[in-house]
Amino acid sequence: MIYKFYQQHIFPHLLNQLMQTPSFMQSRQILLGNIQGQVLEIGFGTGINLDFYQHIEHLYALEPNAEVFHLAAERIAKASFKVQHIQASAEKLPFPDQSLEHIVSTWTMCSIANIEQALSEIYRVLKPTGVLHLVEHVQYHDNENLKRLQNILTPVQKIIADGCHLNRNIEQLLHDAKFSFLDKQYFDAEKLPKVGRRMFMATAQKMLD
Numbered sequence: 001m002i003y004k005f006y007q008q009h010i011f012p013h014l015l016n017q018l019m020q021t022p023s024f025m026q027s028r029q030i031l032l033g034n035i036q037g038q039v040l041e042i043g044f045g046t047g048i049n050l051d052f053y054q055h056i057e058h059l060y061a062l063e064p065n066a067e068v069f070h071l072a073a074e075r076i077a078k079a080s081f082k083v084q085h086i087q088a089s090a091e092k093l094p095f096p097d098q099s100l101e102h103i104v105s106t107w108t109m110c111s112i113a114n115i116e117q118a119l120s121e122i123y124r125v126l127k128p129t130g131v132l133h134l135v136e137h138v139q140y141h142d143n144e145n146l147k148r149l150q151n152i153l154t155p156v157q158k159i160i161a162d163g164c165h166l167n168r169n170i171e172q173l174l175h176d177a178k179f180s181f182l183d184k185q186y187f188d189a190e191k192l193p194k195v196g197r198r199m200f201m202a203t204a205q206k207m208l209d
């Protein structure tokens with residue numbers, strides 16, 4: 001009961017604040033500014049990315065959590081392009097095969113319960129020339145102590161942050177899902193607790209047989 005209240009009425013506001021951390025805003029600008037045309041954003045959240053798209057025409061805003069999406073209303077009203085809410089989960093994308101040129105994920109892959117299934121869906125709906133643009137917080141690969149701490153804290157993080165895993169190796173997961181990278185970089189975001197500071201920013205395409 002108390003947890004449900006937290007999830008519905010407190011967590012969405014915390015999320016909206018946390019996701020506006022300055023280092024996140026800087027990453028959004030780098031990742032999103034040059035994308036053109038139609039875009040599917042998975043885990044749209046409270047719509048913080050909207051201000052950073054400069055050239056897009058239509059955004060499919062996929063967000064399963066209605067309470068979170070509700071907080072995007074003002075940002076959507078100000079957008080200069082069409083924003084279409086898709087209330088669905090990334091594990092079952094309501095799009096035909098090979099239909100999308102751009103898919104965006106910003107700090108969403110940590111929260112998807114069945115990430116392998118979601119990546120298989122992203123692969124299915126992306127065109128052969130399509131690009132997946134992502135920035136995610138990830139598992140450390142060069143610091144065993146922090147990696148261990150991420151493993152220890154993930155069960156608690158999942159409870160307080162709506163299923164968020166601190167310890168996902170997103171690069172490996174994408175590789176296993178048959179994506180290849182156009183570019184990729186790791187960096188440590190400023191002013192975040194060390195355990196959630198390591199970021200992975202990349203653009204990827206489908207590996208074709």
Ligand SMILES: C[S@@+](CC[C@H](N)C(=O)[O-])C[C@H]1O[C@@H](n2cnc3c(N)ncnc32)[C@H](O)[C@@H]1O
Pocket residue numbers: 015019042043044045046047048049062063064065068088089090091105106107108111112113114
């Ligand atoms: C940490 S928030 C990031 C929100 C937004 N992408 C941003 O950059 O501010 C993670 C988002 O993923 C959404 N999410 C969780 N599970 C999901 C799923 N299975 N499919 C799609 N989105 C999901 C959550 O509801 C939440 O809005």
